[in-house]
Amino acid sequence: MSSRTTYGLAVGHLLAALLSMIGIGQLRPAVAPTPERPMTVRQAAGQHLVFAYDGLVPPPDLRRRIARGEAAGVILFARNVRSAAQVRATMRSLQRIRRPPGFGAPLLVMADQEGGAVRRIPGAPARAAADVETASQARFDGRAAARTLRSAGVNVNLAPVADVARPGAALEGERRTYGRTAARVTRLAVAFVAGLRDGRVLAAPKHFPGFGAARVNTDVAPARIESSLDTLRSVDELPFTALVADGAPALMASTAVYPALDERPAALSRAWMRDELRRRLGFGGVVVSDDLGTPAVASFGTNGRRAALAVAAGIDIPLFAGSYRAGVEAFGGIVAATRSGDLDRGALRAKARRVLRMRATLAR
Numbered sequence: 001m002s003s004r005t006t007y008g009l010a011v012g013h014l015l016a017a018l019l020s021m022i023g024i025g026q027l028r029p030a031v032a033p034t035p036e037r038p039m040t041v042r043q044a045a046g047q048h049l050v051f052a053y054d055g056l057v058p059p060p061d062l063r064r065r066i067a068r069g070e071a072a073g074v075i076l077f078a079r080n081v082r083s084a085a086q087v088r089a090t091m092r093s094l095q096r097i098r099r100p101p102g103f104g105a106p107l108l109v110m111a112d113q114e115g116g117a118v119r120r121i122p123g124a125p126a127r128a129a130a131d132v133e134t135a136s137q138a139r140f141d142g143r144a145a146a147r148t149l150r151s152a153g154v155n156v157n158l159a160p161v162a163d164v165a166r167p168g169a170a171l172e173g174e175r176r177t178y179g180r181t182a183a184r185v186t187r188l189a190v191a192f193v194a195g196l197r198d199g200r201v202l203a204a205p206k207h208f209p210g211f212g213a214a215r216v217n218t219d220v221a222p223a224r225i226e227s228s229l230d231t232l233r234s235v236d237e238l239p240f241t242a243l244v245a246d247g248a249p250a251l252m253a254s255t256a257v258y259p260a261l262d263e264r265p266a267a268l269s270r271a272w273m274r275d276e277l278r279r280r281l282g283f284g285g286v287v288v289s290d291d292l293g294t295p296a297v298a299s300f301g302t303n304g305r306r307a308a309l310a311v312a313a314g315i316d317i318p319l320f321a322g323s324y325r326a327g328v329e330a331f332g333g334i335v336a337a338t339r340s341g342d343l344d345r346g347a348l349r350a351k352a353r354r355v356l357r358m359r360a361t362l363a364r
Contacts, residue, residue, distance in 0.1 A: 038349070039069070039102070039103075039349060039352060041335055041338050041339060041345065041348070042068070042070050042331075042335055043068070043069045043070055043100075043103070043352070044338075044345070044348045044349045044352040045070070045331055045334040045335045045338065045348065045352075046065065046068075046069065046070030046071045046072065046331060046352075047071075047072045047351075047352035047353075047355045047356060048072065048307075048311060048315075048316060048317055048318065048334060048348075048351065048352060048355065049071060049072060049307075049317065049318070049320075049327055049330060049331055049334075050071070050072050050073040050074055050075045050108055050110055050317060050319065050327075051065070051071055051073075051074050051075070051324055051327040051328075052074070052075050052077065052320065052321050052322065052323060052324060052326070052327060053074070053080065053323070053324040054079055054080075054323060054324065055079065055080070056080060056081075056082055056086065056090065057090070058074070058090065058094060059324055061324075061328075062074070062094075062324060063094070063097060066094060066097045066099060066107065067097050067098060067099060068099075068100070069099050069100040069102070069103035070331070071107070072107065072108050072317065072355050072359065073107035073108030073109055073110065073156075073359075074091075074094065074107065074108075074109055074110070075109075075110040075111065075158075075319065075321060076109065076110065076111045076120055076121075076152075076154065077111075077120055077321065078120055080120075081120060081121060081122070081152075083122065084121055084122065084123065084148070084151045084152040085151075085152075087121065087152040087153060087154070088151065088152050088153040090153075091107075091109050091152070091153030091154070092153055094107060094109075095107055095153070102356075103356070105356060105359035105360040105362065105363055106155065106359055106362040106363055107359070108155065108156050108355075108358070108359060108362075109153055109154045109155050109156065110154070110156040110157075110158055110204075110288075111149060111152075111154045111156075111157065111158065112157070112158045112159060113125075113145045113148060113149055113154075113157050113158075113159055114128075114129060114145075114159040114160060114161060114176060115127050115128055115129060115132075115141050115145065115159075116128025116129065116130070116131070116175055116176070117174070117175070117176075118159075118174075118176060119148075121148050121149060121151075121152045121154065122148075123144075123147075123148035123151070124141070124144035124145060124147065124148050125140075125141035125142075125144040125145050125148075127141055128175040128176065129160065129161055129175065129176055129177055129178050129188070130172070130175035130176070130177065130178075131175070132178060132188055134188075135187050135188060135190075135191035136191070138160075138178075138187075138188040138189070138191035138192040138195065139191040139192065139194050139195040139198070140195065141192060141195060142160075142191065142192040142193060142194060142195020142196045142197075142198070142199070142203075143195040143196075143198050143199050144195070145157055145159065145192075145195070145196060145199070145201070146195065146196050146198065146199020146200065146201040147199055149199075149201050150199060150200065150201060154201070155200075155201055155202060155362050156201065156202045156203075156204060156250070157196055157201050157202070157203055157204065158204045158206060158252055158288070159192070159196075159203065159204070159205070159206070160178075160188075160189045160192040160193065160203070160205055160206075161176045161177055161178070161189075161205075161206055161207070162178075162185060162186075162189040162205040162206065162207075162210075162239040162240060162243060163177055163185070163206070163207060163210050163211045163212035163236070163239075164177070164179075164180065164181065164182050164185050164210060164212040164235055164236055164238075164239065165177040165179060165180045165185075165212040166180065166212055166213045167180075168215055169212050169213060169214060169215065170214050170215055170216050170217045170223075171211060171212060171214070171217070172212070174217070177212060180212075182234075182235050182236075182238040182239060183238075185212075185238075185239045186238055186239040186242045189205055189239050189242075189243060190239075190242055190243060190246055193205060193243060193246065193248060194246075202249045202250060202358070202361070202362070203248055203249065203250065204248075204249075204250035204251060204252050204286075204288055205239070205240065205243050205248055205251055205252065206251070206252030206253075206254075206290065207252055207253065207254035207255075207256075207290055208237075208240050208251050208252065208253050208254060208266070208272075208277060208287075209232055209236055209237050209240065209254065209258060209266060209272060209276065209277075210225075210232060210235070210236025210237060210239075210240070210254070211223075211225075211254045211256055212236060213225045213227055213236070214256055218254070218255045218256055218290060218291075218294055218295075218296035219291065219294050219295075219296075220294075220295060221295050221296070222256075222257070222295060222296045222297075222298075222299075223255075223256040223257070223296060224256065224257045224259065225256050225257070225258050226259065226260075227258070227260060228260055229260040229261055232258060232260055232261075237276075237281070240277075240281065241281055244281050244282060244283045244285075248283075248285060249285045249286065249358055249361070250285050250286040250287070250288055250358065251277070251283065251285065251286075251287055251288070252287075252288045252289070252290055253266050253267040253272070253273060253277075253287055253288070253289050253290060253315060254266045254267065254290055255267050255268075255289065255290045255291070255292065255294065255296040255297050256296065258272065261276065264313075265296060265297055265300075267289040267290060267292065267297075267310055267313065267315055267318075268297065268300060268306070268309045268310055268313050269313055270312070270313045270314060272313075273287060273313045273314030273315060274313070274314040277314070278314060285354075285358070286316045286317060286354060286355055286358050287314065287315050287316050287317070288315070288316065288317040288319055289310050289315045289317065289318045289319050290319065291319050291320065291321040291322070292306045292307065292310060292318050292319060292320055292330070293320045293321060293322040293323075293326050302329065302333065303320060303326050303329035303330050303333065304329050304330060304332050304333020304334075304336065304337075305333055306318070306330070306333070307320070307329075307330035307331075307333045307334050308333045308334055308336075308337035308342060308343060311334055311337075311343060311348070311351070312337075312342070312343055316351050316354055316355055317355065318330060334348070
């Protein structure tokens with residue numbers, strides 16, 4: 001080795017050390033793995049999952065999983081929050097974990113910050129969707145939600161609720177809907193998303209194809225919506241059609257059953273996820289399921305089985321909100337189904353790259 005090479009290496013090591021000291025050394029290029037270094041099955045499966053956990057401190061196993069490139073991010077609930085500053089410090093520590101090349105884009109940090117009673121991070125918006133009257137108010141609330149979330153290191157808002165309410169609807173009773181007409185809900189939901197965009201927080205409006213006719217929340221019981229396909233398309237889907245046209249980066253899929261198209265819950269249905277959402281509406285972003293650890297889908301087997309069914313249906317991120325263990329079981333189910341051939345490896349990697357592309361936008 002020449003003296004020039006030795007000198008160059010020494011300078012390189014010194015520069016790397018200095019960059020590491022100021023935090024830059026923790027960053028990785030926000031690009032997908034190359035053909036020469038393809039992602040493993042475990043890494044591809046991990047990009048389909050954001051992990052919940054209990055308490056204020058993420059489990060060491062989650063940190064190791066992130067370091068292997070086997071997690072897309074985390075989802076936060078009230079049980080994880082003492083203050084915005086505490087959450088921000090915790091999320092910063094996760095974002096700084098060194099990861100394999102190709103997986104260094106910011107982790108997804110998700111939370112529900114709808115406004116009113118549904119706020120995971122203390123702060124705005126205090127106004128519930130039911131109290132919003134104008135598009136300017138909705139955009140104001142979206143900006144306020146973005147400020148609150150960014151102060152805590154959260155970069156994805158699982159909001160707004162874009163469901164068109166009916167009399168007696170569960171979500172209307174919870175004051176989480178913008179109203180009973182598709183035009184009103186569309187106008188206010190699009191404005192709220194614009195406010196989030198102003199504040200550089202990604203939106204994931206919910207619950208496609210529309211949950212406004214349900215009289216029970218799928219968090220507590222299975223829900224079946226008997227609306228005709230014409231009604232679902234001409235009323236319930238209209239806000240989502242507008243949000244797709246507006247460039248929404250993500251959507252959340254309902255776990256209710258819509259027999260007009262399929263007897264399976266929408267989040268487990270290829271007819272809804274692939275044919276209706278991807279092909280008919282032309283959505284190219286990331287699809288997150290509603291919680292798959294709830295009674296709504298309890299009859300569909302273990303957490304691992306439900307995760308595999310959701311991915312096979314077209315879900316990019318099957319969500320398990322109950323515990324870290326549930327996410328690990330979901331991960332195992334996706335890996336096992338891929339290795340057995342029940343899930344196509346190429347399709348799994350393609351959807352993982354879609355998630356990585358959304359993560360990469362957070363670095364801009």
